[in-house]
Amino acid sequence: MSDPLKYLLDESRLPEAWYNIAADLPVPPPPPLDPRTLEPLPPEALQALFPDELIAQEMSAERHIAIPEEVRDILRLWRPSPLFRARRLEKALDTPARIYYKYEGVSPAGSHKPNTAVAQAYYNKKAGIRRLATETGAGQWGSSLAMACQMFGLECEVFMVRVSHDQKPYRRALMELFGATVTASPSVRTAAGREILARDPECSGSLGIAIAEAVEVAAGRDDTNYALGSVLNHVLLHQTVIGLESMEQMAMANDYPDTVVGCTGGGSNFAGIAFPFLGEQLRGGRPVRLVAVEPEACPSLTRGRYAYDWGDTAKLTPLVKMHTLGSTFIPAGFHAGGLRYHGMAPLVSLVKDLGLTEAVGLPQLECFSAGIQFARAEGIVPAPEASHAVAGALREAIRCKEEGKSEAILFNLCGHGHFDMQAYINYFAGKLENYAYPEHEIAMALAGLPPVPGQ
Numbered sequence: 001m002s003d004p005l006k007y008l009l010d011e012s013r014l015p016e017a018w019y020n021i022a023a024d025l026p027v028p029p030p031p032p033l034d035p036r037t038l039e040p041l042p043p044e045a046l047q048a049l050f051p052d053e054l055i056a057q058e059m060s061a062e063r064h065i066a067i068p069e070e071v072r073d074i075l076r077l078w079r080p081s082p083l084f085r086a087r088r089l090e091k092a093l094d095t096p097a098r099i100y101y102k103y104e105g106v107s108p109a110g111s112h113k114p115n116t117a118v119a120q121a122y123y124n125k126k127a128g129i130r131r132l133a134t135e136t137g138a139g140q141w142g143s144s145l146a147m148a149c150q151m152f153g154l155e156c157e158v159f160m161v162r163v164s165h166d167q168k169p170y171r172r173a174l175m176e177l178f179g180a181t182v183t184a185s186p187s188v189r190t191a192a193g194r195e196i197l198a199r200d201p202e203c204s205g206s207l208g209i210a211i212a213e214a215v216e217v218a219a220g221r222d223d224t225n226y227a228l229g230s231v232l233n234h235v236l237l238h239q240t241v242i243g244l245e246s247m248e249q250m251a252m253a254n255d256y257p258d259t260v261v262g263c264t265g266g267g268s269n270f271a272g273i274a275f276p277f278l279g280e281q282l283r284g285g286r287p288v289r290l291v292a293v294e295p296e297a298c299p300s301l302t303r304g305r306y307a308y309d310w311g312d313t314a315k316l317t318p319l320v321k322m323h324t325l326g327s328t329f330i331p332a333g334f335h336a337g338g339l340r341y342h343g344m345a346p347l348v349s350l351v352k353d354l355g356l357t358e359a360v361g362l363p364q365l366e367c368f369s370a371g372i373q374f375a376r377a378e379g380i381v382p383a384p385e386a387s388h389a390v391a392g393a394l395r396e397a398i399r400c401k402e403e404g405k406s407e408a409i410l411f412n413l414c415g416h417g418h419f420d421m422q423a424y425i426n427y428f429a430g431k432l433e434n435y436a437y438p439e440h441e442i443a444m445a446l447a448g449l450p451p452v453p454g455q
């Protein structure tokens, strides 16, 4: 029997403050740069896109930032999220490891993304903004922001990467149900989209292109701001509710993780579960091993360069220092749509550069197989993105078996796969392949890095 270590719905358990890793890192995070001057970006430069309170969080070095009551009221609809011990999986693997997972699929959109969507919608509403523009890959972020905007009475305009738009009509329907307007990207609605389409009318899109379109719309209108579902410091901050709750829940189980595993697209769910534990270590507490799992087909942490780069394909965003495959990198069409970004969150990149986390790139077939093994043991179908974390945790559990070690492994099951069954259909039909990026393609995309001295 698996024992659900779920909190009772006791509101005192919902964290009252987010945790900011910048307060505990041994070096300050490198600042974002203005792409024209290559000087640190003044905070005012972000005001065309973000409200002041989110800009302040982006730059903050405060350890704790209070979660507004209006935000906690909405998070309480599904938080605290449950933390389970995967006893049936342990048995199936015959491992001495203790495997725990934090389940973020209980949110209304089925992933961790509403944790930040709600906060971002709140601060924009408070600043008098009427409309938010954003991009979405697989549709997880778009549906999360659509829901949050609906709850705060904001309009929501979503640019959805065309390949997902065509493959995932139900995600589009969910966004529209929550009142959002959805456009397939690249689109003729923006200069960035028109330019791409002129060169390649069949372009299947990328997150970088969709970001460029949403940023262009937001920068061009006073009543409209931009919202990003990952990568930025304030997004990672909002996701720390995952790790903060996990720390309490692990304590209720009288245990502590030796290893924390998460999948990384832009880095937010990994940071969300891992940073509170890492902070504990950095303040002299118990050490923890962190493992970031990315797709072999989009290997920013394992094969990218740690360098200043643009966040989008049209080179509209500031330069940020991150592990990047180059802003022109368009990954092969593999199935974890949420893990297709060319870069990695600057804070996760810095933590990797400091040797405070490990990273591994896994092939897609191993991830699907792990996801199915997990579903058959524990009854939850992981999102293809989340199956990367499952596969990473399985590797750790198998290592424990080989080494005869009884370690505690905690991973983030960041979303369910109920909207992704086509990917599983394709897997069972033998239509999926592994895809490792050729070195020369990566080198080509990296040749276009901005001319920042020293890189």
Ligand SMILES: *Cc1c(COP(=O)(O)O)cnc(C)c1O
Residues within 6 Å of the ligand: 111, 112, 113, 140, 141, 229, 230, 231, 263, 264, 265, 266, 267, 268, 269, 270, 338, 339, 383, 385, 386, 414, 415, 416
């Ligand atoms: C968006 C998404 C991801 C990737 O984004 P991160 O910022 O790396 O967390 C991973 N899993 C799911 C379920 C997602 O929706």
